[in-house]
Amino acid sequence: MGGTKLNGRCLCGAVTVTASPPGPELDACHCTMCRRWGGIAFLSTRGVAEPAFTGTEHIRRYASSDWAERAFCDRCGTHLFFHYKPHDTYSFPVGLFDDAPDAAMAEEIFIDEKPDYYAFEGDRERLTGAQVIAKYAPGKG
Numbered sequence: 001m002g003g004t005k006l007n008g009r010c011l012c013g014a015v016t017v018t019a020s021p022p023g024p025e026l027d028a029c030h031c032t033m034c035r036r037w038g039g040i041a042f043l044s045t046r047g048v049a050e051p052a053f054t055g056t057e058h059i060r061r062y063a064s065s066d067w068a069e070r071a072f073c074d075r076c077g078t079h080l081f082f083h084y085k086p087h088d089t090y091s092f093p094v095g096l097f098d099d100a101p102d103a104a105m106a107e108e109i110f111i112d113e114k115p116d117y118y119a120f121e122g123d124r125e126r127l128t129g130a131q132v133i134a135k136y137a138p139g140k141g
Contacts, residue, residue, distance in 0.1 A: 006045075008096035010078035015055040017080070019092055021045040025106030026094050029082075030114035031129065033064055038079055038093075040118065046106075047089030051081075067138075086138035 009016045027044055034042035053059065060074045061083070071080040082091045094100055105124055108114075112128040127135065 006097040006100055008092065008098065008100075010055075010058075010073035010076055010080060010096070012073065012076035012078075014058040014075045015053060015073045015078070015080060017051050017053050017092065017096065019045065019048045019051040019090070019097075021048050021092075023106075024103045026103045027091070028105055028108045028120060029110055030108060031110035032113050034082075034110075035113075035115075037064075037070060041108075041114070041120075042082065042091075043094050043105075044082065044091040045094060047084060047087060047091055049089055051090050051092075084136070087136075 005018055005020050007016065007018050023046055025046055027046060029042040029044070031042075055073075058074050059071050059080060061069045061071045063069045067085050069083045069085065071083065072078060073080060078096070079093055080096070081093075083089075084091070094103070105120060105122065107124055108120065108126045109132045110129045111126040
């Protein structure tokens with residue numbers, strides 16, 4: 001995915017997105033909010049700067065915290081993105097993209113909030129909530 005332009009759309013096609021993830025990796029977030037939002041871990045692209053959207057009149061944003069917002073299509077309900085406001089980057093559900101190549105999972109975050117009923121195989125960085133906040137706080141990485 002790194003540097004590759006990906007084209008995606010919501011379930012009904014009212015919203016489209018073109019994004020260039022910074023690398024070929026994907027991430028998994030196990031935080032309570034992500035799991036409540038999507039039913040399980042949020043599997044996403046890494047932070048994308050300056051994605052392009054069409055159908056913006058159908059994008060609804062929800063301020064899920066002081067530092068982030070989540071968006072969905074108001075016609076079909078598809079989850080569109082997680083926007084990290086301090087870095088102005090967007091993480092997109094990998095399934096949003098029709099042309100997403102296979103990618104390795106690079107990082108699991110909020111591992112301390114992950115329930116026991118699922119687990120992803122493989123070796124990768126696994127960070128607790130406190131470690132995530134320290135690593136990605138405004139002014140860092």
